[in-house]
Amino acid sequence: QDPAYAATAPYPGYEGAAGATAVYPGYAPAADAEPRKKSRVGLWVTLSILGALLLIAAIVVVVAFTTARHWTKTDVPEKPETFHSEEYETGRYDVSMDAVNPCTVNQDWTDCTNLMVATYTAACVGVELTETATLLCTDYSGAIDEMKALDGDGYYVATLGTYGSLTRTPEMDTRQVSNDDYEPAVTHEAVCYLEFIGECE
Structure with missing residues (x-):
């Protein structure tokens, strides 16, 4: 099958x-x-x-x-910048008076007066004065005016007064100057x- x-x-x-x-x-x-x-x-x-x-x-x-x-x-x-001190002239002047009178005993009065005028002119005229110098020069000029008023023929110096000779010096001051180191x-x-x-x- x-x-x-x-x-x-x-x-x-x-x-x-x-x-x-x-x-x-x-x-x-x-x-x-x-x-x-x-x-x-x-x-x-x-x-x-x-x-x-x-x-x-x-x-x-x-x-x-x-x-x-x-x-x-x-x-x-x-x-910072630093400074140093230095002295300088201010442009003004001090005037001082010593004890030595420009005149002498028995000197002609007019000659003595002229000596005081010369002393005054040399110290006080033509410059700028300090306050103290101005006072001294004004007083000295007044003394000269008194001497001129008392002058006369034959007058001479019998005794020396209290006025001496004048001396002029520059006024000095101190200022701070830069060292230019800033x-x-x-x-x-x-x-x-x-x-x-x-x-x-």
Whole structure:
């Protein structure tokens, strides 16, 4: 008795399973595709992290520059100017009187008067006097005027008065003179970022 179904010989590539097909070159099981998907996910995660870090860095840089504090830093302090004292002539004159009367006893009165006028002129005339010198010269001039008023023929000096000879000297004063040694401070403009980067006070 013949069987109900006749068997046929398997064709090349047949694996013995019903409906099986031959394995063609380059064929890969479906399970092998999963690692590729995981690899792409990891790449996107890495790129996202890098992007976030770059964004944060950019924000920090912008904030640092917009909030930067500029200030002047002193490298070498200022050297103040120094002074020294020196004497100088003010342009005015002092006048002093000694005890030596320009006249002599028994001298002609007019000659004595003329000697006092010469002394007065040499010391008191033609210059700017100090206050003290002005008072002394005014008093001396008054004494000369009195002698002229008392003059007469044959008059002579019987006794010497209290007026002596006059001497004129330049008035001296003291002033402070610069040593020309002032030196300005040496500075430069410093920048401080985020209160800790750069040159911060």
